[in-house]
Amino acid sequence: MQADPDDLFKALSDPTRRAILERLIHNGEQTVRALTDHAGVSQPMVSKHLGQLKLAGLVRDRPDGRQTHYRAEPQGLAPLIDWLSHYSAFWQDRFDHLEDLLKRMDQ
Numbered sequence: 001m002q003a004d005p006d007d008l009f010k011a012l013s014d015p016t017r018r019a020i021l022e023r024l025i026h027n028g029e030q031t032v033r034a035l036t037d038h039a040g041v042s043q044p045m046v047s048k049h050l051g052q053l054k055l056a057g058l059v060r061d062r063p064d065g066r067q068t069h070y071r072a073e074p075q076g077l078a079p080l081i082d083w084l085s086h087y088s089a090f091w092q093d094r095f096d097h098l099e100d101l102l103k104r105m106d107q
Contacts, residue, residue: 004056005079011056012080016041017049021058024072031067
């Protein structure tokens, strides 16, 4: 099940959540404790941020005894990629116009 795009954008709007997600992407699966050590916020806040990231489909959890391990779910970014793809034609057109302008300026 794909998350609501609004949940995705809301999750990515917070710099602490983005930092947590980036840490999971770059360093792989981690415990809440390991994430808290680098987050600059309290463990309850890290857990709250992880809940938002999970709701948005950006992370998955794996309980292991008393600890919970989290990992990034890159496919959770699919709604963002889909949304941005609608604008690719607009930006390509703009870049083409800019390239033409720069060529004319060089002549």
